Amino acid sequence: MKAQFSPDVADVLSAFGWSPERSVDPTPWTSPFEENGIPAHQEVTNFLTQFGGLNIKVSGPGINCAREPFELDPLLCLGEEDRFSEWGEELGVQLFPIGELDEGRFFLGMDERGAVYLVADWIARFGPWPEAIDALVRGVAPEEIST
Numbered sequence: 001m002k003a004q005f006s007p008d009v010a011d012v013l014s015a016f017g018w019s020p021e022r023s024v025d026p027t028p029w030t031s032p033f034e035e036n037g038i039p040a041h042q043e044v045t046n047f048l049t050q051f052g053g054l055n056i057k058v059s060g061p062g063i064n065c066a067r068e069p070f071e072l073d074p075l076l077c078l079g080e081e082d083r084f085s086e087w088g089e090e091l092g093v094q095l096f097p098i099g100e101l102d103e104g105r106f107f108l109g110m111d112e113r114g115a116v117y118l119v120a121d122w123i124a125r126f127g128p129w130p131e132a133i134d135a136l137v138r139g140v141a142p143e144e145i146s147t
Contacts (some may be wrong), residue, residue, distance in 0.1 A: 003020070003050060003051075003129070003130035003133065004130065005130060005133070005134060006134070008138075009133070009134050009137045009138065012056065012058060012137050013054070013056065013133070013137065016054055016055060016056045016057065017053075017054055018050070018051065018054055022050055022051075023049055023050065024048070024049060024050075024052055024053060025049075026040070026044075026045050026048035026049050026052050028075075029048050029052050029053075029073065029074040029075060030044070030045065030048065030074070030096075032074075032075065032078060033074065033078075033081065033096065033097065036081050037081070037085075038081055038084060038085065038096060038097075039094070039096075040096055041094055041096060041112040042112075043110060043111075043112055043113065043114040044096040044098065044110045044112075047098065047110060047114070047129055048072070048074070048098070051072045051133070052072055052073070052074075053072065053073055054071070054072045055069070055070075055071040055072075055073070056069060056070050056071070056072075056136070056137065057069045058070075058136075058137055058139075060139075061139065062138055062139010062140065063138050063139050063140045064139070064140060064141050065139050065140070065141035066139060067137070067138070067139035068101055068102040068103075068105075068136075068139075069101075069102065069103055070099060070100065070101045070102070070108065070136050071099045071100050071103075072098055072099040072108070073099050073100075074096070074097045074098055074099060076097075076099055076100045076104070076107075077097030077098075077099070077100070077107050077109075080097065080107060080119075081097075083107070083119060084096065084097050084107075084109055084119065087109070087117070087119055087123050088109075088111070090123075091111075091123070091145065093111035093112060093113070093115075094111060094112045095109040095110070095111055095117065095119070096109060096110055096111075097109050097119075098110050098116070101118060101136070105120075106118050106119065106120050107119040107120065110129070113128065114128045114129050115127060115128050115129075115132070116128070116129055116132035116133075116136075117142070118142045122144065123144075123145050124141075124142035124143055124144040124145060125142055125143050125145055126140075126142040126143075127142075127143075
């Protein structure tokens with residue numbers, strides 16, 4: 001799936017290296033997790049091909065929460081495999097790490113259907129990508145999941 005964004009969101013993403021034609025090899029981000037028993041599903045592979053390695057430095061007020069920087073580098077989540085596995089089991093999904101939000105304050109993960117999650121000691125869902133990327137750029141709070 002190729003992502004479509006509003007002109008404002010596309011401009012922000014473009015300023016940090018994204019383009020609609022962007023295509024990078026996701027293997028350097030997926031292999032370390034696969035070696036630790038967390039398989040990379042097709043949705044995360046497709047996502048990382050377009051967005052892997054981007055560091056989006058947004059800030060300021062958003063729609064209903066502050067706009068926080070986020071970095072789409074799964075390697076920032078190394079050592080947190082148990083957190084992703086346990087939340088995945090709790091929710092009945094395969095949760096794969098995709099990066100960090102707010103300079104490491106929270107982790108980001110993606111399930112096999114393409115939904116993006118805020119992962120911490122609690123969990124919330126931004127929704128499917130590319131809508132989740134739009135929410136992260138514009139400052140739309142994720143929906144907290146009660147377990």
